[in-house]
Each structure stands twice: as structure tokens, then as C-alpha cells.
Amino acid sequence: xxxxxxxxxxxxxxxxxxxxxxxxxxxxxxxxxxxxxxxxxxxxxxxxxxxxxxxxxxxxxxxxxxxxxxxxxxxxxxxxxxxxxxxxxxxxxxxxxxxxxxxxxxxxxxxxxxxxxxxxxxxxxxxxxxxxxxxxxxxxxxxxxxxxxxxxxxxxxxxxxxxxxxxxxxxxxxxxxxxxxxxxxxxxxxxxxxxxxxxxxxxxxxxxxxxxxxxxxxxxxxxxxxxxxxxxxxxxxxx
Amino acid sequence: xxxxxxxxxxxxxxxxxxxxxxxxxxxxxxxxxxxxxxxxxxxxxxxxxxxxxxxxxxxxxxxxxxxxxxxxxxxxxxxxxxxxxxxxxxxxxxxxxxxxxxxxxxxxxxxxxxxxxxxxxxxxxxxxxxxxxxxxxxxxxxxxxxxxxxxxxxxxxxxxxxxxxxxxxxxxxxxxxxxxxxxxxxxxxxxxxxxxxxxxxxxxxxxxxxxxxxxxxxxxxxxxxxxxxxxxxxxxxxxxxxxxxxxxxxxxxxxxxxxxxxxxxxxxxxxxxxxxxxxxxxxxxxxxxxxxxxxxxxxxxxxxxxxxxxxxxxxxxxxxxxxxxxxxxxxxxxxxxxxxxxxxxxxxxxxxxxxxxxxxxxxxxxxxxxxxxxxxxxxxxxxxxxxxxxxxxxxxxxxxxxxxxxxxxxxxxxxxxxxxxxxxxxxxxxxxxxxxxxxxxxxxxxxxxxxxxxxxxxxxxxxxxxxxxxxxxxxxxxxxxxx
Ligand code: SF4
Ligand code: SF4
Ligand code: FES
Numbered sequence: 001x002x003x004x005x006x007x008x009x010x011x012x013x014x015x016x017x018x019x020x021x022x023x024x025x026x027x028x029x030x031x032x033x034x035x036x037x038x039x040x041x042x043x044x045x046x047x048x049x050x051x052x053x054x055x056x057x058x059x060x061x062x063x064x065x066x067x068x069x070x071x072x073x074x075x076x077x078x079x080x081x082x083x084x085x086x087x088x089x090x091x092x093x094x095x096x097x098x099x100x101x102x103x104x105x106x107x108x109x110x111x112x113x114x115x116x117x118x119x120x121x122x123x124x125x126x127x128x129x130x131x132x133x134x135x136x137x138x139x140x141x142x143x144x145x146x147x148x149x150x151x152x153x154x155x156x157x158x159x160x161x162x163x164x165x166x167x168x169x170x171x172x173x174x175x176x177x178x179x180x181x182x183x184x185x186x187x188x189x190x191x192x193x194x195x196x197x198x199x200x201x202x203x204x205x206x207x208x209x210x211x212x213x214x215x216x217x218x219x220x221x222x223x224x225x226x227x228x229x230x231x232x233x234x235x236x237x238x239x
Numbered sequence: 240x241x242x243x244x245x246x247x248x249x250x251x252x253x254x255x256x257x258x259x260x261x262x263x264x265x266x267x268x269x270x271x272x273x274x275x276x277x278x279x280x281x282x283x284x285x286x287x288x289x290x291x292x293x294x295x296x297x298x299x300x301x302x303x304x305x306x307x308x309x310x311x312x313x314x315x316x317x318x319x320x321x322x323x324x325x326x327x328x329x330x331x332x333x334x335x336x337x338x339x340x341x342x343x344x345x346x347x348x349x350x351x352x353x354x355x356x357x358x359x360x361x362x363x364x365x366x367x368x369x370x371x372x373x374x375x376x377x378x379x380x381x382x383x384x385x386x387x388x389x390x391x392x393x394x395x396x397x398x399x400x401x402x403x404x405x406x407x408x409x410x411x412x413x414x415x416x417x418x419x420x421x422x423x424x425x426x427x428x429x430x431x432x433x434x435x436x437x438x439x440x441x442x443x444x445x446x447x448x449x450x451x452x453x454x455x456x457x458x459x460x461x462x463x464x465x466x467x468x469x470x471x472x473x474x475x476x477x478x479x480x481x482x483x484x485x486x487x488x489x490x491x492x493x494x495x496x497x498x499x500x501x502x503x504x505x506x507x508x509x510x511x512x513x514x515x516x517x518x519x520x521x522x523x524x525x526x527x528x529x530x531x532x533x534x535x536x537x538x539x540x541x542x543x544x545x546x547x548x549x550x551x552x553x554x555x556x557x558x559x560x561x562x563x564x565x566x567x568x569x570x571x572x573x574x575x576x577x578x579x580x581x582x583x584x585x586x587x588x589x590x591x592x593x594x595x596x597x598x599x600x601x602x603x604x605x606x607x608x609x610x611x612x613x614x615x616x617x618x619x620x621x622x623x624x625x626x627x628x629x630x631x632x633x634x635x636x637x638x639x640x641x642x643x644x645x646x647x648x649x650x651x652x653x654x655x656x657x658x659x660x661x662x663x664x665x666x667x668x669x670x671x672x673x674x675x676x677x678x679x680x681x682x683x684x685x686x687x688x689x690x691x692x693x694x695x696x697x698x699x700x701x702x703x704x705x706x707x708x709x710x711x712x713x714x715x716x717x718x719x720x721x722x
Contacts, residue, residue, distance in 0.1 A: 101412065102303035134295055136637035142297060208638055209328075211299045213608075215422045216414045 008072035010054075015068075023063040023074060024052055031234025033227035034076050035085055035114060037092075038151040039064040040199055043160060048152055049092075051085050051114065086118035094125040095174075097132065097146035104211040105203025107219030111149055112202075113226035132177075138185035140192040140208050147204040148178050157199035158190075166190045178204075265705045266681055268664045272711045276668055279661035281653075281685060293643045298327050298617075298634045299418050305630075305645075306412055311691035312648075313412050314348035314403055315623035319630040321416035322486070322619035327634050328418035329611025336604030337420035342485045343596045344406035344413060345621065349484060350444075350589040351399025352624035353541070353582045356689045357447065358392030361579050365454055369683045370676055373721070388450070391443045395586070398433075398440045402593055405429035420608030427603065434597045441590045445555055448583040452562070455580060466575040466659040466684040469494035470536065471527070472543035473651065475622045480549030482556075482588065484622040490547045491527060491537060496570050499527065505618040508629055514646065524653050525646055536654035539626025540688060541581035546571035553595070556588035575659055578687040585624075623648050625689050649690040659684040673706050673719040681706060682721075 007014050010023075010032050017026035022045060027034050038049040047065040054063045055075040063074070075081065092111060100106045132145035150169065155178075158166040166188045170179045182188045190196065197205050216222070264281065271277040289308035296304055302320040306313035318341055325333060333341075363376040366385060382389035400410040405425060407413020415421045455462050473491045477483025480490065480501075489503040489511065500511050514523040515532050526535030537543070545564075551557040563580060566572050572581075596602060618631045626648035633641045663680045682702045708717040 099304075099307070101307055102300060104300065134297075134639065136297065136639050142638070208297070209299060209418075211297070212303070212414065212417045213422050215408050217408055 006070035008068055010074040010076050017068040021068050023066045023068050026068040028230050031231055033230040034063050036064055037110060040153050043156040046152055051088055082118060086120055089114050089118060090120055090123040090125055092149050093123040094127050103203045104206055107216055107222045109203055110201035113221040117226055135185050141190060141197055142208055143205055147202050149202055150176055151201060153199040154196040154205055158196035161195035164189045166196060264702055266660055267707045267709060269709045270711060276664045279657055279664050281656045281660050290643045293640050296640050297638050298324055298640055302416050303414055312352060312623050315621055315628050317413055318345055318416055319619055319621045319628050323617035323630045323632050324418040326617035327614055329614055330419040330609045333420045333609055334606040335601045336424055337607055339596055339599060339601050340406050340421045341416055344403055345485050346589040346592045347399045347402025349624045351396045353586045354395040357582055360686060364683050369679050391447050395440055395443055419610055424604060425602040430597055437594045437597055444587045444590045448559055448587055451580055451583050462576045463574045466662045467573055468658055468662060469573045470538050470655060472546045472571055473537045473539050473627055474543045474547035475620055475627060476548050482548040482551045492547055505620050523650055525651055538655045539648050539651040541585045542578045543626060544622055545581040545584055551588055553588050553591035555591055556584050559584045559587060575687045625691055626651055652688045656685055656688050671716050673708055673717050678704060678706060678719060678721055
């Protein structure tokens with residue numbers, strides 16, 4: 001493998017990349033936003049959620065785990081792919097219990113922000129209304145499993161950034177769920193300042209007693225749509 | 240079409256936790272062996288499940304969650320829950336900016352709710368007569384025949400909603416009251432926009448009040464007799480018995496005006512009230528402890544708010560209160576239709592209060608929230624548009640709600656609404672036929688109480704009703720449905 005920078009195209013636009021970068025990483029650096037949910041820039045990519053799926057050299061591929069390669073042809077922002085992404089988002093809404101109207105994360109939530117981005121108003125799938133618990137045993141943090149989308153960001157962050165392995169998964173398919181090492185949060189090594197807490201993209205792992213201090217309407221994705229921090233880099237990224 | 244430019248997409252995702260029972264008001268009239276009206280029941284099936292839904296939620300979520308469950312007066316629930324959660328957070332006194340922001344929001348809510356009721360729901364009955372056909376008794380007909388009243392209807396309500404939006408962030412479901420205070424102050428631009436219009440709003444509210452007094456003068460006998468009965472009244476009052484819709488102590492007076500309870504604090508509500516359960520109704524029957532279910536019942540709402548207070552601290556509403564009380568000659572006014580008159584006085588009061596607050600610089604303060612030492616129990620009340628609203632919560636050491644008990648205004652009026660329907664039935668039922676006139680009068684009697692039920696709050700006015708007539712053995716002898 002050479003260390004030479006190379007070029008590939010995304011929706012016809014040439015993108016420069018360096019060896020070892022994934023398609024998402026190269027696009028992020030170039031100011032092209034590929035929608036994603038389980039991907040987090042500080043965490044090893046896992047390709048769980050498939051929201052980042054692009055057509056790469058003619059095949060549907062998760063862009064967050066796909067290494068970029070010279071001459072690759074990537075389709076990203078197309079009506080067909082965005083329709084599929086929207087379907088994925090709608091399924092995630094229907095699988096959990098998401099009442100954005102009173103959720104602490106509303107306006108800061110990546111799932112909701114993707115819903116906005118794809119013009120979703122309510123899921124077109126039947127709600128499963130699963131029975132899911134709230135674990136509030138920890139003095140400073142609580143988990144509302146109703147809103148977990150099983151993205152594994154907390155699992156990876158706890159392991160790789162916090163060095164703790166507080167979180168894991170159990171079960172398969174529709175029964176898969178997040179678990180806490182030790183049983184309940186108060187029996188785990190979790191601290192409120194852990195990166196695992198901040199890594200959660202939705203309102204599932206939440207710091208206690210701070211809810212709603214920032215008014216709805218003045219939050220991250222109220223100010224600018226998701227991905228606009230990335231697209232803002234376009235043009236300014238060249239040295 | 241999907242787009243990822245983020246500019247055209249709607250920013251709204253709506254999934255509702257409860258499917259609300261949209262339905263008919265159901266009334267059963269029971270005859271005795273001699274064929275006379277023995278009893279009447281107004282069945283309410285709507286208040287189910289919200290206390291359970293709240294269990295296990297984090298306490299700071301409750302002010303937002305609760306208003307989604309009980310949908311008719313969300314602002315009042317938001318504020319009552321926030322006040323209860325102040326106590327859970329160990330805060331007895333929120334900073335002045337927070338107190339005044341919440342008050343302003345509350346006056347906006349009572350203004351818009353009373354306006355909705357007076358103009359959209361009640362005025363068609365009053366302007367066209369109770370026996371006008373239902374298709375003619377609605378707000379559309381009012382807009383056509385009385386454009387001036389139509390203008391009041393639209394703009395007073397809209398103004399109230401804008402006050403809610405400016406203070407609460409949203410015009411129907413505000414989100415700004417949090418345990419210990421609020422999360423925003425009043426923006427100067429919003430303040431100035433509201434200031435510019437409040438004078439006109441006050442003048443329209445007083446014009447509506449004068450107009451209504453004209454109606455009362457022209458229909459004195461009907462006004463005093465329709466569905467009327469003596470009762471006790473209950474309301475929160477402020478210091479010295481002065482009207483305070485946002486906070487205060489409880490006062491209950493009997494039909495003669497004698498205080499049965501005065502100065503009671505929220506924490507003592509269970510010393511004073513018993514919530515009786517009856518098999519045929521989901522709605523409880525609260526009554527005063529020590530008086531029994533037959534004698535201990537009372538009315539709440541605008542009529543009680545005016546009857547119970549000793550004075551109002553805004554000049555136009557106080558003058559109107561004195562006029563009103565003169566009708567009772569020193570006693571509480573008992574006429575059921577006087578609810579509307581009282582509602583208009585409260586409307587004027589709210590408009591005046593809004594004006595006062597808009598000129599109070601505390602609303603631009605930046606000390607928004609206080610903190611304290613966590614407690615396990617929070618009890619609070621507020622005078623909602625329809626009357627006293629009580630919220631009672633316990634919260635465990637993990638910050639999760641252990642129990643919730645809500646007594647909503649309509650619950651307090653449960654017995655009174657049944658009595659009003661019974662009264663109408665006794666007057667209007669002859670023989671065994673449910674006439675159009677009886678249906679109309681039942682509708683008007685229930686409406687006076689402005690119950691927070693979906694059947695009674697259709698913005699277009701019509702109340703879907705099912706009235707059943709039973710003989711002494713309980714067999715159905717007649718049934719009428721009005722859509
Ligand atoms: S986690 Fe996100 S999507 Fe789910 S309810 Fe909260 S804001 Fe909505
Ligand atoms: S808790 Fe949050 S970060 Fe962890 S899997 Fe669930 S949604 Fe993802
Ligand atoms: S972001 Fe690529 S699969 Fe989730």
C-alpha cells in the first residue's frame with residue numbers, strides 16, 4: 001500500500017483521501033455529509049445501523065466501514081438511497097418508544113435529526129410499543145431503554161475510551177437489548193463524565209436533573225440540520 | 240421526496256403516548272316508579288391511565304409528559320406539575336423572574352381558554368337561544384351574524400396563545416417551566432410585540448363583558464333559574480382572599496358564603512378532600528371530609544373563583560366583580576348560567592394581569608432557577624381555567640415518580656354537573672320522550688361548567704351526546720344520539 005493521496009468520486013464530485021481512511025472519514029474531511037447513526041469519529045466503526053449505506057462501485061455498502069480506494073465511484077445523496085435511509089429511521093422509531101414531544105434529548109438527538117432531514121413526520125410502520133425498563137439506580141445518570149437504538153456507541157466508548165466495558169448486548173434480532181455489566185447502573189463503574197455517556201446519540205443515556213435547561217427550539221439541531229458541521233468544511237478544508 | 244439539504248423538511252415528529260377518547264357525552268336519566276326523574280348521571284370515561292403512565296418517569300420530565308396525557312388544558316398541567324416538582328427539588332420559592340414568567344404564561348392560558356369557551360362554545364347558545372337548531376348554534380353562525388364578536392373570539396384567543404408561546408416556547412404545549420424555575424426569560428422583541436396589543440385586548444374583553452351583561456339583563460329569569468341550585472364553592476385565593484389564579488391557599492364557602500375551609504395549604508388537601516369512587520364512573524367524586532358525599536360536594540371554576548375571592552387586584556375586573564356580587568345581595572351567586580358572566584370577569588382580570596406583567600422588568604431577569612435539597616413528596620395546585628387543579632406526586636431516591644394523584648377541575652364538578660343535568664331533566668322531561676328541547680338544555684347545562692372533555696371542547700361548538708332514559712328497574716325506555 002502506498003502512502004500517496006488519491007481521488008475517488010462521490011455523486012460525481014472528486015474527493016481526495018489518504019490511505020486507511022474509510023469512505024465516511026474521507027468525505028467528512030472533504031465536507032461531504034454521508035448520513036450515519038452508529039458511526040462516531042472517535043470510535044472504531046462497526047457498520048451496525050446501515051444508515052450510511054451508499055452505492056459504491058455499483059453495490060450497496062456501509063460507507064463507515066468501507067475503506068476508500070482510488071477511482072471508487074460512490075453514490076450518496078440520491079433519492080433512492082435517502083428513501084431507504086428514511087425507512088431505516090422509521091423502523092428505529094417504531095421499534096422503540098419515542099415520544100419526542102417530551103424527550104430530554106429532543107433537538108439534540110441524532111435519530112430525530114435524521115427524521116427531520118428525511119422529512120419524516122410519523123413512522124409508517126406499526127409501532128411495536130415494547131415494554132422496556134428505565135434504570136435510574138445510578139446517582140447521576142439514568143438509562144431509558146425505551147429510546148435505545150442499539151447503535152453500540154456506548155459499548156465501544158466505554159471499552160475504548162473509558163477503559164471500563166460498562167455496556168454490552170444480549171439477545172438476538174428483535175430481542176437484542178443493551179445490558180449493564182453488574183446488572184444495574186449503580187453496580188457498574190460508570191461515571192457521569194464518561195465518554196460513553198456523551199457518545200449516546202439519542203435520549204437513552206442521560207445525565208440526571210439537568211433535563212430541559214436548554215429550551216426546546218434552541219438546541220443543536222434546532223440551530224442547524226444534522227451534518228451541517230461537516231458540509232461547512234467544504235471549501236475551507238483545503239490547505 | 241427526500242432531501243438532505245435540510246431546508247425543506249418539516250421539523251416535527253409526532254408519536255402520541257395515548258389515543259384520546261374522542262366520544263360522546265353520555266347521560267343517563269333514571270325515572271322512579273311514578274315516572275318522575277329520580278337521578279341523572281353524566282358519564283365521563285376520559286381520565287384513564289395517565290397516573291400510571293407517569294409512574295417510573297424521572298421527576299423533571301413530568302411537567303412535559305403530563306400535559307400530553309391530559310390534553311385539554313396542557314398549560315395548567317404543565318404549571319401545576321412544575322410547582323409540585325419545585326417541592327421535589329427542594330425549592331419553596333422560585334426566583335421572581337421564574338414566578339412571573341410562569342404567571343404570565345398562566346394568565347395567557349386562562350385568557351385563551353376562557354375566550355375559546357365564551358366565544359366559540361357558549362356564545363352560540365346565548366346569541367341564538369338554547370332551542371335554536373344545533374346546526375345554527377355554532378361559531379360560524381356567530382361570525383356571520385355578529386362579526387364584532389367573531390373578531391373578539393379570534394384575536395383574544397390568539398393573543399393568549401402568543402403570550403403562552405413567548406413565555407413557554409410553544410403556543411399549545413409549553414416547555415419552559417422546570418423544577419425550581421424556568422429555562423428562559425421574556426425576550427424584549429416578544430415583550431414589545433405583546434405590549435403593543437394588550438391595550439386593545441383589554442378593551443375587547445371589557446366590551447365582551449358589557450355585551451354579556453346586556454344579555455343577562457334581557458334574560459334575567461332564565462339566567463337565574465336555568466339548571467340552578469345552591470352549592471358550596473371552592474377556589475384558591477391569594478393573600479387576604481384576593482384573587483390569585485396561580486398560587487395561594489384553599490377557600491371553600493357554603494351556599495350562603497360562610498367559609499367552610501380557609502387558608503388551607505396544598506400539603507393538607509387530603510385533610511379536607513375525600514375522593515370517592517363510584518362504580519359507574521371513571522371520574523372520582525371528591526367531596527369535603529366530614530360532610531359526606533351528599534352534602535360535601537361543591538363547585539369549582541370561574542363562578543367559584545369569583546364567589547370565593549374577597550377582592551380582585553385589577554381595577555376593571557374588581558369593578559365587574561362588585562356588579563356581579565350585587566346580584567347575590569351579599570351571598571354567592573348560585574345561577575349555573577352565571578358561570579359565563581364570571582368567566583368574562585376572569586377574562587378581563589387575566590388581560591389586566593398580562594398588561595401589568597408586560598411592564599415588569601423582572602421578566603428580563605437572568606436568575607431563572609433555584610436549587611434545594613431533594614424531597615420525596617410534592618403537592619401543588621393552581622386555578623386552571625375550569626377550576627382548582629391538584630397535582631400530588633411522590634418520588635423515590637432514584638428520582639423516579641413512585642405515585643401520582645391528580646384531581647382535575649372537571650372531577651371537582653362531577654357531582655354538580657350531575658345535579659345540573661338532573662335539574663334540567665326535572666324541568667324539561669315530560670312523559671317518556673327525549674325531546675330536542677331536552678337534548679339542547681342538557682347540552683347547555685353541561686357546557687356551563689366547561690368540562691375538559693373532548694365531547695365538550697370541539698372548537699366548532701357542537702357537543703355529541705347520547706341520552707338514555709331508564710325506568711325504575713333500569714330498563715332502557717328511550718335513547719337519543721346527537722352527533
Ligand atoms: S431519543 Fe430522539 S427520537 Fe427518541 S424520543 Fe428522544 S428525541 Fe425523539
Ligand atoms: S444506549 Fe445509546 S449509545 Fe448505547 S446502544 Fe443505546 S442508543 Fe446506542
Ligand atoms: S453509520 Fe455506517 S452502519 Fe451505522
